[in-house]
Amino acid sequence: MRWRIRKDMEEEKEKKNDETRQESLPESQAQNVTQPEGNALASKLAEAEKQVETYKDMLYRKAAEFENYKKRTENEVSSVIKFANESLIADLLPVVDDFERSLKAAKTSKEFESLYKGIELIYQKLQKNLEKRGVKTFETVGKEFSVDFHDALLQVPREDVPPHTVLEEIEKGYTLHDKVIRHAKVIVSATPTDGVPASSADQSASGDKPQSGNN
Numbered sequence: 756m757r758w759r760i761r762k763d764m765e766e767e768k769e770k771k772n773d774e775t776r777q778e779s780l781p782e783s784q785a786q787n788v789t790q791p792e793g794n795a796l797a798s799k800l801a802e803a804e805k806q807v808e809t810y811k812d813m814l815y816r817k818a819a820e821f822e823n824y825k826k827r828t829e830n831e832v833s834s835v836i837k838f839a840n841e842s843l844i845a846d847l848l849p850v851v852d853d854f855e856r857s858l859k860a861a862k863t864s865k866e867f868e869s870l871y872k873g874i875e876l877i878y879q880k881l882q883k884n885l886e887k888r889g890v891k892t893f894e895t896v897g898k899e900f901s902v903d904f905h906d907a908l909l910q911v912p913r914e915d916v917p918p919h920t921v922l923e924e925i926e927k928g929y930t931l932h933d934k935v936i937r938h939a940k941v942i943v944s945a946t947p948t949d950g951v952p953a954s955s956a957d958q959s960a961s962g963d964k965p966q967s968g969n970n
Contacts, residue, residue, distance in 0.1 A: 889932040910945040
């Protein structure tokens with residue numbers, strides 16, 4: 756009888772041990788699964804940090820390259836602006852030489868006609884150099900006054916021409932590639948008023964005086 760009771764107790768104990776092992780099996784398996792996942796996450800984190808450092812290094816390098824490029828470009832632009840007129844000045848120097856020779860010859864020469872022709876040739880050379888770079892004059896006399904091209908110095912009452920007509924050019928105007936860089940200074944006609952003779956060339960009309968082109 757005792758033997759049977761003892762055997763039953765041992766079987767009951769063994770049964771409890773089996774149940775305990777079965778209950779602990781999922782936890783053990785979970786630990787075995789969790790550990791590799793933790794290692795993989797740590798590995799990915801380390802790789803991400805490495806990539807961040809790589810991108811930071813690339814960013815610093817690009818920033819330094821851009822700063823160098825910016826300084827180089829600023830120096831190049833400054834140099835271009837500084838020597839922008841180099842070609843024009845080089846072409847004008849022979850004209851200066853011709854003027855110097857003419858002035859030197861004028862001190863001893865008494866041939867006015869010869870001196871005049873020499874100066875005229877110098878003037879033509881200068882005009883060609885300017886035209887080569889897009890600098891041109893424009894006609895004014897007989898044209899209608901325009902603030903875009905003209906600067907009126909004086910108005911003269913006239914009956915033989917319409918009002919606001921350019922009568923005389925005092926100083927030439929110039930364009931650079933069709934853009935006005937200097938207005939022509941001119942004398943303009945005006946409508947005669949009572950008591951002011953139409954031939955009065957030294958008096959300006961009171962009233963409808965055109966505005967200057969250089970405001």
